[in-house]
Amino acid sequence: MKPEKVKRHFQKWAGDYDSLHREKIIPGFHDFYRTVTRMVPFEKNARINILELGTGTGTLTEMVLSSYPRAQLTGIDLTDEMLLQAEEKLKRFKNRFILMRGDFSAITLNSNFDAVISSLSIHHLTPDSKKKLYKKIYKYLKKGGVFINADMVKSESQSIHALYMKLWKGFMRAGKVDEGYMKRRFEGVKKVDIYDTAEDQLVWLKKAGFEDVDVFWKYWNFAIFGGFKK
Ligand SMILES: C[S@@+](CC[C@H](N)C(=O)[O-])C[C@H]1O[C@@H](n2cnc3c(N)ncnc32)[C@H](O)[C@@H]1O
Numbered sequence: 055m056k057p058e059k060v061k062r063h064f065q066k067w068a069g070d071y072d073s074l075h076r077e078k079i080i081p082g083f084h085d086f087y088r089t090v091t092r093m094v095p096f097e098k099n100a101r102i103n104i105l106e107l108g109t110g111t112g113t114l115t116e117m118v119l120s121s122y123p124r125a126q127l128t129g130i131d132l133t134d135e136m137l138l139q140a141e142e143k144l145k146r147f148k149n150r151f152i153l154m155r156g157d158f159s160a161i162t163l164n165s166n167f168d169a170v171i172s173s174l175s176i177h178h179l180t181p182d183s184k185k186k187l188y189k190k191i192y193k194y195l196k197k198g199g200v201f202i203n204a205d206m207v208k209s210e211s212q213s214i215h216a217l218y219m220k221l222w223k224g225f226m227r228a229g230k231v232d233e234g235y236m237k238r239r240f241e242g243v244k245k246v247d248i249y250d251t252a253e254d255q256l257v258w259l260k261k262a263g264f265e266d267v268d269v270f271w272k273y274w275n276f277a278i279f280g281g282f283k284k
Pocket of ligand 1: 057060061064107108109110111112113114130131132133136156157158159172173174175178
């Protein structure tokens with residue numbers, strides 16, 4: 055997917071993003087984000103260095119910086135309008151984070167990280183770009199480091215995928231999510247989302263060098279998966 059197209063999509067959504075009651079849009083919202091922080095294999099007080107791909111408005115960033123009070127975080131995102139909200143939300147963490155604007159699939163960083171995390175961002179890349187990114191992430195990690203991706207996936211079975219999409223719509227309707235929003239959301243999905251199965255992505259992670267790869271959590275078409283650098 056062209057980064058410009060993804061950026062335009064999020065420029066349009068940025069203003070509404072945090073006011074959308076995301077717990078009514080993402081099934082298992084709190085577990086979804088909390089599981090990412092729980093899978094970071096370090097003591098609470100460890101001085102760890104974290105890279106976040108697709109920081110957006112800083113939802114996961116805030117949880118991670120709260121859970122690991124001595125962690126430093128570098129966040130990357132394409133969209134200024136999303137990053138401006140993250141800056142505001144993360145103010146209280148002062149010198150513990152740096153936010154960079156850029157395309158995480160195009161830039162190369164020199165630093166080494168203990169953990170690379172991402173939520174709802176990598177699914178905008180094509181399968182080839184995902185494979186390349188996973189190789190890059192492996193290089194960014196120190197030995198003992200972890201990559202955790204909380205993202206949207208498809209199922210190998212088309213009928214199960216269709217069922218999940220139906221259940222997802224039902225979940226939003228039960229939460230009284232605005233029908234106009236849902237229509238726009240599903241049109242947007244078609245334009246900028248590229249779903250791959252978790253199973254394929256575990257294979258790509260192994261090929262990139264990761265060990266102990268697994269799906270750590272799953273709820274319909276939302277999954278958290280990743281692996282370790284040993
Ligand atoms: C659905 S939002 C998720 C934001 C946040 N991680 C969360 O869970 O709320 C996706 C974010 O990823 C960013 N993004 C998508 N593709 C990107 C890329 N190739 N490089 C950097 N940021 C990207 C978008 O700008 C957007 O802010």
